[in-house]
Amino acid sequence: MAILTFHEWTSFNEAARRSLTRTLAKFDSTPARKPVAILTAWRGELPDASGRPYPEAVRRKLNDQANRRLAAEVRRRGLSIVPVVGAGQEEGEGGVLTANREESFLVQPVGEMPEKEFLAHIKHLLHNPTGETGGGPHPHTQWGGVVKLPSRPGAFIVHNHGDPTGPEDYHVGDHLGTTARPRKAEPYYTQLRYGPRASDSMLDDLDKPDDLGTIKGRPGRRFTLGDGS
Amino acid sequence: MSDDLEKKDADRLDELKAELSGHFGRFTRWRALCQGRGVSTVEEQIRLAEEVLAAPSTGTNAEWLTHHLRLKGSQSFDVDEMLAGADPAPGKDEA
Structure with missing residues (x-):
């Protein structure tokens, strides 16, 4: 058996974490070994104490802070994190598409964990993603998240x-x-932040050079959950 | 209803649709509500649009996607019942 240096081990481990195939397997219909969820503390609508929406730059800054606290909460619960971007494309009046992108996390148990226990963690993280005191609802309380x-x-x-x-x-x-x-043309997808870039078939006209997870002009690979092939 | 009133309502609905489209997820939520409640008149559409605009929203993909799925005919279920081993009963329309 080959013995890897720490640097080699971390390189292989990181490469595996980046693999689209490995990520898709987490959501496959064949029994996966561990439960998985996609979560964020980001909110598109984030009102201040008076109920008015924060300016965009402030909203983004507060969302980033909230996600850092969510990451800490996730790890504190014995769960692992892979950063991703969640995206949705809403068809509005006249068929005009609006894209929404959120810094998000793929979350799984580090070791074995019963799925009821996992789901209980996810429910807590959705209600109180930033570990606030008190009963809530809290400024970053979420509507929901994806679970498999x-x-x-x-x-x-x-x-x-x-x-x-x-x-x-x-x-x-x-x-x-x-x-x-x-992902091909589906209106919702999850995008890997690192690793190989998305193929042309994963892109669309709504992509912008400064989108989340876009490095050197191209976003990371994308996958979508749904029915059919 | 007079032509003037009809025109006024149609203009108001257009304004509301534009406003809904400016808040991610709300336009889909409104469409899902109209579909779920079988709403077809302009007056009812206006009332529901005002209701959706006044309601709190996270503006997140998860919330939009829930309404998007509902619009496509998805029925909700109770997750806790599912995990308890029972056949999860379809939930009421939460849109």
Whole structure:
């Protein structure tokens, strides 16, 4: 057996973490070994104490701070993190598409963890992603997140039903589908931040040079969850 | 209804649609609500648009995607019931 130096080991480990195939396998319909979730503390609408929206630069700064605290909360719970970008493209009036991109995390247990325990962590993190004191709701309380459990064939969104008062309110699910595949034209996808860049078929006219996760002019690889192939 | 009133309502609805489109997720939420409640008249569409604009929203992909799936006919289920081993009952329309 070859013995790797620490540098080699970290290189191989990082390469594996970046692999799109490996990431897709986390969401595959065949039983995966561990549960996985996609979370963020970012909010598109972030009002100040008076209810007015923060200016865009402030919103982004506060969202970044919230995500750093979310990352700490995730690790404190014995979960691992891979940074990704979550994206959605809403069709508005007249068919005009609006893109929304969020700094997000793929979250999994470091070791073995029963899926009920994992889901309980996710519910807590959705309700209080930044570890605030008090019962909430908190400034960065989330609507929901994506979850895939080993015992279930498909990924789903777990979310609250409006005005959540605690983690227990996150019990509503909506099926996303049983397949994870490279993104083509789907209006929602997850984008890897590092590693090889997206192929042309993963891109569209809404991509901008300064988008999240875009390095040297191209975004990272993208995948989408859904039904069919 | 007179032509003037109809024109006024149609203009108001256009304004509201433009406003909804300016807040990520709200336009889809409004469409899902209209579809879920079988709303077809302009007056009802205006009322629902005002309701959606007044409601809190996270403006996140997860919230938009929930309404997007609902618009495509998805029915919600109870995650806790699913994990408890029961067949999860379809949830009520949460849009």
